[in-house]
Amino acid sequence: MKFRGKVWKFGDDVNTDAIIPARYLNTSDPQELAAHCMEDADPEFFQNVDAGDFIVAGKNFGCGSSREHAPISIKHAQIAAVIAGSFARIFYRNAFNMGLAILECPSAAAELETGEELEVDLVKGTIFNRSKKRSYQAEPIPDFMQKLLKAGGLIPYVQQKIKQEAEDA
Amino acid sequence: MSLTISEKILAAHSSQESVSPGELIEADLDFVLGNDITAPLAIKAFKESGAVRVFDAERISLIPDHFIPNKDIQSATQAKIMREFAIEQKLVHYYEVGRAGIEHALLPEAGLVLPGDLIIGADSHTCTYGALGAFSCGVGSTDLAAAMITGQLWFKVPPSIKLIFSGTRKPFIRGKDLILYTIGQIGVDGARYRAIEFAGPVIESLPMDDRFTMANMAVEAGAKAGIIAPDARTEAYVKLRAKRKYAFYQSDSDAQYEQLHSWDISDLEPQVACPHSPGNVRSVNELRNIKIDQVVIGSCTNGRLDDMRLAAKILKNRKVARNVRLIVIPATREVYRECLKEGHIKIFMDAEAVVSTPTCGPCLGGYMGILAEGERAISTTNRNFVGRMGHPKSEVYLSSPAVAAASAVLGRIAHPEEILT
Numbered sequence: 001m002k003f004r005g006k007v008w009k010f011g012d013d014v015n016t017d018a019i020i021p022a023r024y025l026n027t028s029d030p031q032e033l034a035a036h037c038m039e040d041a042d043p044e045f046f047q048n049v050d051a052g053d054f055i056v057a058g059k060n061f062g063c064g065s066s067r068e069h070a071p072i073s074i075k076h077a078q079i080a081a082v083i084a085g086s087f088a089r090i091f092y093r094n095a096f097n098m099g100l101a102i103l104e105c106p107s108a109a110a111e112l113e114t115g116e117e118l119e120v121d122l123v124k125g126t127i128f129n130r131s132k133k134r135s136y137q138a139e140p141i142p143d144f145m146q147k148l149l150k151a152g153g154l155i156p157y158v159q160q161k162i163k164q165e166a167e168d169a
Numbered sequence: 170m171s172l173t174i175s176e177k178i179l180a181a182h183s184s185q186e187s188v189s190p191g192e193l194i195e196a197d198l199d200f201v202l203g204n205d206i207t208a209p210l211a212i213k214a215f216k217e218s219g220a221v222r223v224f225d226a227e228r229i230s231l232i233p234d235h236f237i238p239n240k241d242i243q244s245a246t247q248a249k250i251m252r253e254f255a256i257e258q259k260l261v262h263y264y265e266v267g268r269a270g271i272e273h274a275l276l277p278e279a280g281l282v283l284p285g286d287l288i289i290g291a292d293s294h295t296c297t298y299g300a301l302g303a304f305s306c307g308v309g310s311t312d313l314a315a316a317m318i319t320g321q322l323w324f325k326v327p328p329s330i331k332l333i334f335s336g337t338r339k340p341f342i343r344g345k346d347l348i349l350y351t352i353g354q355i356g357v358d359g360a361r362y363r364a365i366e367f368a369g370p371v372i373e374s375l376p377m378d379d380r381f382t383m384a385n386m387a388v389e390a391g392a393k394a395g396i397i398a399p400d401a402r403t404e405a406y407v408k409l410r411a412k413r414k415y416a417f418y419q420s421d422s423d424a425q426y427e428q429l430h431s432w433d434i435s436d437l438e439p440q441v442a443c444p445h446s447p448g449n450v451r452s453v454n455e456l457r458n459i460k461i462d463q464v465v466i467g468s469c470t471n472g473r474l475d476d477m478r479l480a481a482k483i484l485k486n487r488k489v490a491r492n493v494r495l496i497v498i499p500a501t502r503e504v505y506r507e508c509l510k511e512g513h514i515k516i517f518m519d520a521e522a523v524v525s526t527p528t529c530g531p532c533l534g535g536y537m538g539i540l541a542e543g544e545r546a547i548s549t550t551n552r553n554f555v556g557r558m559g560h561p562k563s564e565v566y567l568s569s570p571a572v573a574a575a576s577a578v579l580g581r582i583a584h585p586e587e588i589l590t
Binding site for chain 1: 206207209210213214217218219235236240241243244247291292293295307308309310311312314315357358361362391393446533534535552554555556557561
């Protein structure tokens with residue numbers, strides 16, 4: 001699970017209303033939610049972002065509402081991973097349940113700037129800034145969470161497990 | 170082994186004598202809830218997982234409250250998904266429009282969430298029920314799906330933070346001022362992944378409605394739960410409402426806390442959170458020259474009967490300032506009925522406020538009071554993030570109902586003392 005892409009940098013306490021404003025919560029269509037991703041923080045985010053890019057932010061990313069529409073919107077905007085100093089509790093849980101990769105790394109969160117090129121290995125938790133030739137080590141993603149990410153989220157993971165058990169039986 | 174209330178509830182629900190912070194447990198849930206925004210995604214996950222029936226049709230409540238009565242075709246479609254699922258699964262506690270109210274005011278009032286319970290809800294303000302001495306926390310839709318299927322969920326036992334409030338409250342100092350003060354002190358991530366325990370003589374003196382306000386906004390400090398030890402006031406509140414057995418848990422005197430803060434609030438003035446963070450808190454006295462366009466009194470934070478009484482006391486025989494809109498939203502039908510009986514609705518209407526049936530509406534910028542570019546509101550709701558109540562270039566200040574009502578009359582942020590001495 002290695003990714004290469006550009007940094008899109010945001011500040012501390014990015015809340016779920018900033019990630020996906022409530023005025024768009026009258027739908028749960030992933031593509032529509034993606035089209036409004038980060039809109040109130042950067043209205044052109046979705047137009048400018050490329051598949052495989054990274055959101056980088058400070059502490060407490062994803063605070064506020066429990067809306068799972070937030071990680072869905074980021075995932076379907078084709079963001080490879082969110083790297084932050086820390087994550088709010090509900091967002092952390094929702095991200096893995098949705099199969100959105102997130103990495104906690106305060107030093108990278110502090111130093112990375114918009115536009116810099118990254119190479120990220122999710123399994124090892126390594127972040128390499130290709131623009132500045134600097135490396136960072138994030139908290140590695142726990143095994144169980146890696147399984148969720150590989151499956152694409154909690155529900156596909158449970159489906160795979162049920163299928164596997166049926167085949168084994 | 171000495172335990173906090175939170176640890177005792179989590180231990181009791183995972184069939185253990187004790188649990189400690191950091192431990193992962195799988196626990197049985199007493200109650201599970203979702204709303205018209207979060208339930209449709211959970212229902213999709215429920216169906217995709219291949220599940221057929223919910224674990225218990227009496228332990229799940231689905232409540233349309235965010236965009237109801239439906240504001241547009243899309244929100245009507247979401248509500249329809251939830252309604253059809255509730256019918257198919259024979260959910261006892263599905264509340265149709267006309268019987269519904271704002272979930273976190275409705276469920277305690279209906280006696281469906283109780284002291285000692287372990288509760289999850291796909292809404293971040295599910296932490297409200299901590300006011301009853303329950304362990305209650307918000308989750309996402311996929312966790313709601315898992316909970317609806319199995320009646321269980323995994324938890325990481327949180328460390329606890331104890332906040333002790335002492336002194337005497339000045340007039341007009343309510344639960345909202347205390348929780349805004351708290352968030353101002355510890356920050357919007359000050360209790361991240363933690364359980365907050367609110368304690369001390371000031372908390373013991375607080376009516377239930379104020380306790381709900383405090384527990385409700387624990388999540389605004391990043392907390393997993395905000396809990397208040399149940400006492401005689403709790404007993405008086407639940408004994409007439411409870412639909413099943415409940416249990417009072419108390420923290421042991423030598424329970425372990427990760428942090429302990431003690432605050433004397435005797436000099437505390439009404440608190441206001443300024444844009445764009447619930448942690449950007451100042452005394453109302455520093456903000457008295459700020460003009461406003463709109464005032465909202467309601468929400469799961471401050472839409473209960475005591476909140477309405479306080480607003481009515483200030484608005485009685487007065488008018489909302491020219492060019493200011495006041496929107497009052499009693500949080501449930503019971504609150505609305507009591508407001509009718511006690512004459513508050515007449516006071517609001519005479520003051521030239523808009524009075525709405527229960528809805529979350531403007532709190533999250535859904536509908537029923539959206540702000541235009543450059544507009545400013547003071548609101549008794551819980552969040553004032555960029556764009557929360559409408560245009561990204563609008564502003565929201567958060568306050569108690571007393572400050573909001575006084576501000577509506579004077580057309581600027583005001584201390585209630587300026588109206589009632």
